Amino acid sequence: MPQSTEISSLTINRLSVYLRGLRALQSQNIQRISSSEMARRFQLSAAQIRKDLAQFGELGIRGVGYDVSHLRQKLESQLGLDREHRAVIVGAGNIGTALARFPGLNSGSFKVVALFDNDPSRIGDDLGELKVSSSQDLKAVVRETGAEMAILAVPAEAAQENYEALADAGIKAVLNFAPVQIKERPETRVKTVDLLIFLEELASTLR
Amino acid sequence: MPQSTEISSLTINRLSVYLRGLRALQSQNIQRISSSEMARRFQLSAAQIRKDLAQFGELGIRGVGYDVSHLRQKLESQLGLDREHRAVIVGAGNIGTALARFPGLNSGSFKVVALFDNDPSRIGDDLGELKVSSSQDLKAVVRETGAEMAILAVPAEAAQENYEALADAGIKAVLNFAPVQIKERPETRVKTVDLLIFLEELASTLR
Structure with missing residues (x-):
């Protein structure tokens, strides 16, 4: 996992936006999501999302997408939100x-x-x-x-x-x-x- | 001038950041600024700044940069802030x-x-x-x-x-x-x- 200092403040803002979206998806019981569907919901480019997530080793599966719950945990850990x-x-x-x-x-x-x-x-x-x-x-x-x-x-x-x-x-x-x-x-x-x-x-x- | 609906919400956020920076420059009596100096201050890419500003016809002069006061007025007008x-x-x-x-x-x-x-x-x-x-x-x-x-x-x-x-x-x-x-x-x-x-x-x- 890269050090947080290597991740820019703009990336952190986007990760925070993704996290908020993933929480909303979980509350709707949606378990998988593609980068293109995330892009549509978060008004960002799918390429940007794939790039941001790849930075910490998270790769969606082609045709299947990302596991919402797993990705949420990864983002929370990346953002230091897995502790009080x-x-x-x-x-x-x-x-x-x-x-x-x-x-x-x-x-x-x-x-x-x-x-x-x-x-x-x-x-x-x-x-x-x-x-x-x-x-x-x-x-x-x-x-x-x-x-x-x-x-x-x-x-x-x-x-x-x-x-x-x-x-x-x-x-x-x-x-x-x-x-x-x-x-x-x-x-x-x-x-x-x-x-x-x-x-x-x-x-x-x-x- | 393009309609505001053609300008994305992310661009508007950046224009707002530029505007805030230009106001700070004016309060320091700085009259001209290059896109590379703006990039350094606003932690964005110089290419991004030139692209954003070119969208509404604002072009910096090579080697001279942008006129701070004029650019501020243009941004305020673009953001609809030239009226109450x-x-x-x-x-x-x-x-x-x-x-x-x-x-x-x-x-x-x-x-x-x-x-x-x-x-x-x-x-x-x-x-x-x-x-x-x-x-x-x-x-x-x-x-x-x-x-x-x-x-x-x-x-x-x-x-x-x-x-x-x-x-x-x-x-x-x-x-x-x-x-x-x-x-x-x-x-x-x-x-x-x-x-x-x-x-x-x-x-x-x-x-």
Whole structure:
């Protein structure tokens, strides 16, 4: 199996799209699928799919296609989703609170283990199974829980310093919702969710 | 200029990435950029960039590159972002409230003109310039404001019926935050923001 660093971010995005499709197929009890049928469903080229899957040794059988369940497991393993990833959320405002309650963050590969805020009036608030913790306890909680990932849901002006605190605490990957570019440190990857991209894509369909 | 329907959704995503990069270049007072330098910054191939831009008649000058300001305007026009798009938000919970306050949704090409909820205890709440309106007024408000787009921020089980109400009210494009697949009607495009894709991509970098 190639190292994940050899697989580009665009390929990972496509693998993630395939995985989502395969899960939908499984829920419809579809057991086999050809690359051309996958191409039609995922709006990609069949050649692209065969190339992506061949990279990690997955070859469809001509006339039969791929085994949906097996391919799903291979993709989950390739994407590192065959184990639980613990995450903390920094910022207990509207977005942080919504994410703490988001079902997909508390089942399958991800588990939110703590939610931090620096506003004393919020610390101690109950959010289902979680209580809002003080940002001062970040380092200790990350060490105790073994959290590797974080979601940054703080105002733009506080994003960089909170990213630094997460990196200092040993967090390896950060999903940033603040509308600002974070200066990345080599040991802690950051991905910014830019909601304007989705809106711009939608707007471009309005003529 | 080709019709937007001739340009694939993947191309639109890339144009949106280029546009974001060009805005960053402009803020750094960079006036010209070559396709190879754009490729390096946007992690795409230079050939892909030249192909995408040639589709709408934009050709860089060899040895000089593209004019950043002109190219930005061309992309904004191509993406339909050279005019204001009015949007409504359905669901005044955590996500809806956060989005109503999001700066990018209230400057430039987008303007949130109303926020709806069906919970009587929320109707009338003040959110900066907006008040929460009753979902029963959706049709009238869309007609009065000329809103074309909507953001759907309701629980998964309420998403489809609210999408139908938006389509009935004449909304042409919906950005859905509910973790559920919406059955689309031909006149009203829907795009679902799946936060798990971002987390899965990040998780795949943790080895």
